[in-house]
Amino acid sequence: MSAAIAHLDDLEATAARGVRLPDGRDALLVRVHGRVSAFENRCPHLGVPLEAEPDRFLEAGGELIQCAMHGALFLPEDGECVFGPCQGARLREVPVSVDEAGRIYLAAE
Template sequence: MPGSPLARLGDLDATGALAITLPDGRAGFLVRVHGHLHGYENRCPHRDSRLEIEAHRFLAEGGELIQCAHHGALFLPENGECVAGPCQYQSLEPLSLTIDDHGGIHLASE
């Protein structure tokens, strides 16, 4: 698989989430919920701002939903849809990801 990985699966072990920088310089993040990896552009559809205040903290208490730390919006990890908060029914911008044989996480378009 060409290109360096954005991260490795093990990088998500501590908090289940990880802030990343995409190859084009945009901010992104990865979350692992119930063993499934999801990636999104790190931009809340409500205010066009990053979701986290603390580094690598994207999941609400309980680890089931993605949360915007600025205004509390909650997003489904499997599709990025906002299910509570001021951006309800809007969605996060997804990243298409692949995982190589060594646990490296790549954008699918690489």
């Protein structure tokens, strides 16, 4: 099995974190309501990174992923944009899995 990209301990109950994937892509891990999802760190609107400050991916309420450039809001479950200039578009998902010890791995695509 490949090396873990993160651990559940790295994510608080409602937190997000940027990670560099083994292939060099930047991604974000998000854990909202106990579910971990991962997406490429690129807004579908202009292709810019989502955060203006390191690891600041969630809006103030901690429920939605927010693009710092235009305020677009994305669902953490599937990356769908529900508000903003790219409404209806989606973040590109990065499949991950979590083992019994809480290690987060890239899943087979």
